[in-house]
Ligand SMILES: O=C(O)CCC(=O)C(=O)O
């Protein structure tokens with residue numbers, strides 16, 4: 001089976017974006033000439049070992065040049081943040097689970113599905129509560145302990161192979177990034193069988209000693225949540241019976257799925273207004289489940305501006321990925337998001353990206369395509385995405401953009 005990597009080509013921070021996909025176009029360019037690190041040479045070897053390594057070598061008081069974004073791509077100054085914080089729609093899974101027909105309970109599920117539909121359409125992001133993922137606390141703890149390991153131990157998992165089942169790295173798309181991001185990561189591919197088994201892959205890090213067990217348990221729990229959410233979103237999108245049942249079988253039951261866990265670490269940064277932890281991007285798959293702490297940093301592109309997400313304690317964040325936007329023929333939005341860093345605290349997040357197996361073709365659902373609402377995307381699969389990121393250097397087009405079918409001017413928008 002092909003191994004997945006969900007790195008995405010970075011795209012333009014959209015100071016001048018306006019609702020279509022043109023704001024996904026450009027990767028950050030190197031800004032200015034290389035300068036010296038404080039007291040040492042700006043040597044690519046050290047930078048390639050990651051941000052934590054850099055910070056551990058001694059206090060950094062200025063941002064090294066390789067991390068400095070051009071002014072047009074920088075986040076708004078931290079001082080203005082409080083005014084842009086946003087509470088995303090909250091979906092209570094307890095309400096969705098209640099399928100009793102008749103009476104108030106049934107109405108509750110219908111109302112919750114309507115809220116879910118609106119969130120997927122209008123935000124592309126929502127928070128879920130009563131999700132039942134009790135493993136969230138322990139996986140967060142083990143992730144923190146992994147990043148606390150000495151650099152040499154973390155680097156054992158460094159790889160330039162984007163298909164490696166386990167990969168430790170830095171920045172976003174390190175091979176292509178002109179400007180580096182203030183982020184280190186550990187990516188773990190979870191295949192169906194391993195997630196279902198009680199012990200996980202021997203390739204996963206063996207330190208901290210409980211990492212494999214804890215990550216496998218979390219992977220199983222998020223996979224369950226993914227299926228539950230797909231069931232609900234497909235029902236919200238297509239209604240019950242006929243189409244919903246057929247697509248549910250196809251999308252989440254019969255043909256397996258793919259899952260990638262990405263643990264992101266964003267150390268405290270000396271000049272946070274000059275850089276980003278992650279550049280604007282959309283996620284590749286169907287749904288992403290994001291676990292984050294109370295340190296704010298995630299921003300989403302909403303109604304023509306960047307808004308900072310205000311995390312609810314204990315909630316998980318969910319967002320629509322490119323595959324789902326394509327399947328829904330554009331009704332559900334795979335929304336640009338980025339991560340800003342701060343000078344006071346380091347931040348950890350854990351993204352679980354879910355989709356279909358890599359060779360499965362995704363296309364707009366036929367029942368969502370008609371004369372009034374023509375097909376908006378070409379068929380795609382994961383291999384097409386990998387080919388795209390391998391060749392994207394220099395052409396500045398996002399993957400989703402590349403799958404778009406140009407709209408005839410007379411067509412009706414949703
Ligand atoms: O760290 C975050 O809040 C977001 C991470 C993210 O967007 C990703 O891993 O794709």
Ligand SMILES: [Fe+2]
Pocket residue numbers: 281282283337351
């Ligand atoms: Fe993301």
